[in-house]
Amino acid sequence: MDDYRYVGKNIERKDALEKVTGTAVFGADINLPRQLYAAICRSPWAHAKIVSIDISEVENLPGVKVVLTGKDNLGNFGQFITDQPVIAGDKVRYEGEPVAAVAAEDLDTAMEAVRRIKVVYEPLEAVLNPMDAIRQDAVLVHEDWNAYEMAHEACPTLGTNICDSFRLRRGDVEKGFQEADIILEKFYNTKGIQHSTIETHCATAQYDERGLVVWTPAQSPFMLRGQLAKLFKLSINKVRLICTYVGGGFGSKYELRAEPLAAALAMRTEGRPVKLVFTRHEEYVSSGVRGPSYVHLKTGVKKDGTFTAYEIKVYYDTGAYTTTGPRVTYNSGLAAGSPYKIPNVSVDAYTIVTNKQSTCAYRGFGVPEISWAYESQMDLLAQELNMDPLELRLMNAYEDGDLSDTGEKLFSVGLKECLREAARLIGWDKNFKGELTPDGKLRGKGIACTNKLTGTPSTSSVMIKMNEDGSVTILKSGMEIGQGVDTAIPVMVAEALGISIDKVMVVPVDTMYTPFEKTTTGSRLTFHVGNAALRAVEDMKEQIRHLASIAWKTDQDLITIENGLITGRDQEGNVRTLALEEIGKSGLMKEQEPILGRGLYTTSDIFDPPDKETHQSTRPTVMWFWSAQAVDLTVDPETGKVEILKFAAAHDVGKAINQMGVIQQIEGSVSMGLGHTLLEEMIYDENSILQNPNMVDFKVPTMRDSNYDLGIAIVENPHPEGPFGAKGIGEPALTPTAPAVGNAIAQAAGIRLYSIPLKADDILLALKQKQNEGR
Numbered sequence: 001m002d003d004y005r006y007v008g009k010n011i012e013r014k015d016a017l018e019k020v021t022g023t024a025v026f027g028a029d030i031n032l033p034r035q036l037y038a039a040i041c042r043s044p045w046a047h048a049k050i051v052s053i054d055i056s057e058v059e060n061l062p063g064v065k066v067v068l069t070g071k072d073n074l075g076n077f078g079q080f081i082t083d084q085p086v087i088a089g090d091k092v093r094y095e096g097e098p099v100a101a102v103a104a105e106d107l108d109t110a111m112e113a114v115r116r117i118k119v120v121y122e123p124l125e126a127v128l129n130p131m132d133a134i135r136q137d138a139v140l141v142h143e144d145w146n147a148y149e150m151a152h153e154a155c156p157t158l159g160t161n162i163c164d165s166f167r168l169r170r171g172d173v174e175k176g177f178q179e180a181d182i183i184l185e186k187f188y189n190t191k192g193i194q195h196s197t198i199e200t201h202c203a204t205a206q207y208d209e210r211g212l213v214v215w216t217p218a219q220s221p222f223m224l225r226g227q228l229a230k231l232f233k234l235s236i237n238k239v240r241l242i243c244t245y246v247g248g249g250f251g252s253k254y255e256l257r258a259e260p261l262a263a264a265l266a267m268r269t270e271g272r273p274v275k276l277v278f279t280r281h282e283e284y285v286s287s288g289v290r291g292p293s294y295v296h297l298k299t300g301v302k303k304d305g306t307f308t309a310y311e312i313k314v315y316y317d318t319g320a321y322t323t324t325g326p327r328v329t330y331n332s333g334l335a336a337g338s339p340y341k342i343p344n345v346s347v348d349a350y351t352i353v354t355n356k357q358s359t360c361a362y363r364g365f366g367v368p369e370i371s372w373a374y375e376s377q378m379d380l381l382a383q384e385l386n387m388d389p390l391e392l393r394l395m396n397a398y399e400d401g402d403l404s405d406t407g408e409k410l411f412s413v414g415l416k417e418c419l420r421e422a423a424r425l426i427g428w429d430k431n432f433k434g435e436l437t438p439d440g441k442l443r444g445k446g447i448a449c450t451n452k453l454t455g456t457p458s459t460s461s462v463m464i465k466m467n468e469d470g471s472v473t474i475l476k477s478g479m480e481i482g483q484g485v486d487t488a489i490p491v492m493v494a495e496a497l498g499i500s501i502d503k504v505m506v507v508p509v510d511t512m513y514t515p516f517e518k519t520t521t522g523s524r525l526t527f528h529v530g531n532a533a534l535r536a537v538e539d540m541k542e543q544i545r546h547l548a549s550i551a552w553k554t555d556q557d558l559i560t561i562e563n564g565l566i567t568g569r570d571q572e573g574n575v576r577t578l579a580l581e582e583i584g585k586s587g588l589m590k591e592q593e594p595i596l597g598r599g600l601y602t603t604s605d606i607f608d609p610p611d612k613e614t615h616q617s618t619r620p621t622v623m624w625f626w627s628a629q630a631v632d633l634t635v636d637p638e639t640g641k642v643e644i645l646k647f648a649a650a651h652d653v654g655k656a657i658n659q660m661g662v663i664q665q666i667e668g669s670v671s672m673g674l675g676h677t678l679l680e681e682m683i684y685d686e687n688s689i690l691q692n693p694n695m696v697d698f699k700v701p702t703m704r705d706s707n708y709d710l711g712i713a714i715v716e717n718p719h720p721e722g723p724f725g726a727k728g729i730g731e732p733a734l735t736p737t738a739p740a741v742g743n744a745i746a747q748a749a750g751i752r753l754y755s756i757p758l759k760a761d762d763i764l765l766a767l768k769q770k771q772n773e774g775r
Helices: 015-020 106-116 175-181 221-231 261-268 278-288 325-335 367-385 389-396 413-427 484-499 527-550 580-586 658-679 737-749 758-775
Strands: 036-044 048-054 064-069 100-103 120-125 162-170 182-190 202-208 211-216 237-244 272-276 295-300 308-317 345-353 442-453 459-466 472-474 504-506 561-563 567-568 575-579 594-601 625-636 642-652 709-715
Touching: 015 459, 036 261, 036 278, 048 100, 064 106, 064 261, 064 594, 100 527, 106 325, 162 295, 162 325, 162 504, 175 202, 175 278, 175 308, 182 367, 202 261, 202 737, 211 261, 221 237, 261 272, 295 367, 295 594, 308 325, 308 367, 325 345, 325 367, 325 442, 345 594, 367 442, 367 737, 389 413, 413 442, 413 625, 413 709, 442 561, 442 737, 459 484, 459 527, 472 527, 484 527, 527 561, 527 575, 527 580, 527 594, 567 580, 575 580, 642 658, 642 737, 658 709, 658 737, 737 758
Parallel strands: 036 272, 211 237, 308 345, 472 504, 642 709
Antiparallel strands: 036 100, 048 120, 064 100, 162 345, 182 295, 202 211, 202 272, 295 308, 442 625, 459 472, 459 594, 561 567, 567 575, 625 642
């Protein structure tokens, strides 16, 4: 076992005290002198022309300072395609789209002003789902993709609702199907879900002669800063984002939402700040969501269980605007070939616009949706082959040295160990085929596994300053969004320097001071920021050795720093030692250069850009995540209600930097994944109007839903390039949940559902249909 002082131990979170005492500052806590309050007039229609908008009654309302409409031509923004207006101009494309914005002296006045704005709409036919949207006669959500500025990653198909597509090819799929003994073809579906973060979207903006400042709980402050600068035609040094704590992210605060509206108002208030906080209803109809997906999957296998061919077509509903859809298509497309050895693979993924609220990043970037499909298919194949589902998976699962679907030679693959651990934790028995419990419940077990990549290439940078008392301050822009990065990075820095973790602190993220970070998504911060921090530590050590060589009048090469001790010989040959924690008292830093370590970690040098036609690549990602989960549950045949008895989660994290943090991540992910699987669904009517835009009608798990035995196995299979061998855990911890549960329900009740959520009503209906067929 590694003999570490902090790494791999249970470390109390650095932000724990602030958060449990209520002193942590979140976005809505920002209040500034002379602050104005914003409210947004939003469309009640999912697709309509704006015939007219009358603000005459509002402009003279006492307390109203600014009113903006689409006529003010505030411009468009977007990460991949600049197709999203700050405020709608000629037409609206989703329910809740902004058509006007107001800033007033108080929130009541702002909201009253919004109520008095008169908008005349001409309703248009709404495009409800991606399968309808790709029909040749479909109404176009955007008439001309060429009207927008494109990023190189997006490839819309002109004259269609397809805003991006992905294609991966390996081998000869048609030949593979000809060689198969069994061909299984099914269609799977997942419904749209809301992030349902406790904190809604919010931003406070101020604009004066110094430029634009925005206080916001952003996951990607530098990306947002760049987009705001471009949108409002400002120099980068005139835009500053000060980041508050994030009250729940999961990808929802990855892109611009409240920020451009607050900023547009603030730029017209003569220096007065403008605060905008979304209501819960606005959060549901106007912020980013995980859109529905539709998956067509065809698989060919031999009688012995080996794969011959695999064909998958995925259709992602990205809502009214492109937003991060192309990244979802790309990341999930590279992982869509499944975690199994298959010689012939065909993947086609499409991002399609519809008249729903825009999607954005959601924990897993499309991988949970495809995992639901291919892992449900695995159990169906096992049934056809009369094989144990675990045995079939272990037979085909990737190992070190295997070639992936892109042609990459895989390494650090802990998949089989995850499968075995998950199975062990629920008492998997290949002879168990389901049973009737003494109280009349139907009991079954299920298992599933997945693979996921992280966005590559990407870059992180860190600066670490040594203070006069020997304590250190970390400057980074990777955001703490609950995943524990503000504890994990200090753990690594304290370990590498050999000092007490109590002497390591992290400063809040502020784009004026903290260094560049690509984004807080993709389960990448422990790996990327950790590597950058360790390089900054090495830079600091070089500077300390230099200062010691001056003080001790000796050669720098004769000085070492190990385990928190500076050791060397002075000019008389005497051995000198000094604890780093005592450096402030030693005089070593007195009137000398500041000790400021700088570290950069980028994956640009290892990234092999995939072929445009086949997406073959020897290194499409810096790391793969491997995970498996298993469940033991019952189904009540009288109600269809599912009760989780025992749940097991086994995850290859490379190296657990903070054991407690990893366990907490997995615990939260399992609960979230079970919510996606059994409860959560955005329900729309025939006009694409959301019917459950609140936390009463949109069901999310509560503590009462967590009354099950949870077993966790942390599989440590070190990544050779990771800091202390670490990988990541944020997203992969929920990707196998849905298929594991679906497979257990299928074994227990003898029914197979192809769409999640697996609600009690749907299970009960399927059971009744099975009974009727039996008669």
